[in-house]
Amino acid sequence: MKFDLIARDKSSGARAGLLQTAHGEIRTPIFMPVGTVGSVKGVYHRDLRDDIRAQIILGNTYHLYLRPGLDILYRAGGLHKFTSWDGPILTDSGGFQVFSLTQIRKITPEGCTFQSHIDGSRHTFTPENNVDTQRTIGADIMMALDECCPGNADHRYAEKSLQLTQGWLERFDRRFRETEPLYGYEQTYFPIVQGCVYDDLRIRAAEHAVALGRDGYAIGGLAVGEPTEEMYRIIELLHPVLPADKPRYLMGVGTPANILEAIDRGVDMFDCVMPTRNGRNGMLFTWQGIINIRNRKWADDFSPIDPDGSSFVDSLYSKAYLRHLFIAGEMLAAEIASEHNLAFYLDLVRQAREHILAGDYHSWKEVMVKRLETRL
Numbered sequence: 001m002k003f004d005l006i007a008r009d010k011s012s013g014a015r016a017g018l019l020q021t022a023h024g025e026i027r028t029p030i031f032m033p034v035g036t037v038g039s040v041k042g043v044y045h046r047d048l049r050d051d052i053r054a055q056i057i058l059g060n061t062y063h064l065y066l067r068p069g070l071d072i073l074y075r076a077g078g079l080h081k082f083t084s085w086d087g088p089i090l091t092d093s094g095g096f097q098v099f100s101l102t103q104i105r106k107i108t109p110e111g112c113t114f115q116s117h118i119d120g121s122r123h124t125f126t127p128e129n130n131v132d133t134q135r136t137i138g139a140d141i142m143m144a145l146d147e148c149c150p151g152n153a154d155h156r157y158a159e160k161s162l163q164l165t166q167g168w169l170e171r172f173d174r175r176f177r178e179t180e181p182l183y184g185y186e187q188t189y190f191p192i193v194q195g196c197v198y199d200d201l202r203i204r205a206a207e208h209a210v211a212l213g214r215d216g217y218a219i220g221g222l223a224v225g226e227p228t229e230e231m232y233r234i235i236e237l238l239h240p241v242l243p244a245d246k247p248r249y250l251m252g253v254g255t256p257a258n259i260l261e262a263i264d265r266g267v268d269m270f271d272c273v274m275p276t277r278n279g280r281n282g283m284l285f286t287w288q289g290i291i292n293i294r295n296r297k298w299a300d301d302f303s304p305i306d307p308d309g310s311s312f313v314d315s316l317y318s319k320a321y322l323r324h325l326f327i328a329g330e331m332l333a334a335e336i337a338s339e340h341n342l343a344f345y346l347d348l349v350r351q352a353r354e355h356i357l358a359g360d361y362h363s364w365k366e367v368m369v370k371r372l373e374t375r376l
Contacts, residue, residue, distance in 0.1 A: 001188045001215045003247050011362035013239050013266030016353045019247055021088040021140040022185035026055045028268040029352055031345045036060045038083045041276050042335040045085050051311050052342045058271050061133055062094030066116050070136045078138025078183045091139035093130055099148040107147060109167060127171035135182050142189040144172045149196045151225030158196035165194050166208050173212050190249060192220040197230045199237055206241040216247040223253045235265040256285055256348055256372045260365045263352050275345050279337035282326050285344050289374030298323045311343035
């Protein structure tokens, strides 16, 4: 994998880059649609490529490991061939999902044992078998196994959690270096910088990760309960510690405003379920602000969903029609809203990149954040 910095904004930490992977190039900053089980909910891969213009999507190791399972994925030739997606793929380690299974998992220095949410069967992730699992899935970019510390944890808990994550990271790195890709193309992995909201722990985690000399670095454990301003502060704290010539991935974030603010602070890559999850519940992100399409006010609004949107759904369908579909409980409603929201997110980072290249990102961001948070 190769990352080239193309431009930097003079008034902020915003960067435009080009990330080369075995399955294609990625122009950063970039938003990555979440395809947890090998699909982005309600969206055809054709539309991901041609309408939404996604450059990379995510898969989740926990979910793919449980279903369809590693045997099926290996026999298919990896996730790319299994799903017919020929672009880059990034896989989460599954650590966050295991962290979420509070009542049915146990974490030790050896690894994490958990019960399947599907059938209750017991499984264990160790750093070593997590590498092997992600090798079998075949992602271009893998995430190191970590423990996601709660955002409200005290310093003692956060430090103990970080020690666990660092031990796992060293074992993950060793296993990664000892093994080879299974499908004839290069894979890489990013360490995840944890440490909750504590400056000393975050700096320690970042320095430990950077010492491994990887191709990129992820910032984890944010947007998990801490105030938004704390998230921004931690990103700023890590900005001078993480290598300037490597991509930075802020995991699981967030709203359009969150993304623009994080780009302003030097982040290159993002993912979040918000565009599709909120879309399925009737929340639309538009260039004018946020719409709850279920509201009565849209019942006779025959204007396009978003006159400034780039997706075909934005001009083909009216607000009134989309509201009707939601009220009627039609499956098409969630599909249209998801397609719109994902296209909007990809347009947002595309425009951010253009303003970085033009040299006026920070001033553009200041205007856009206020507009995008407006409730219509």
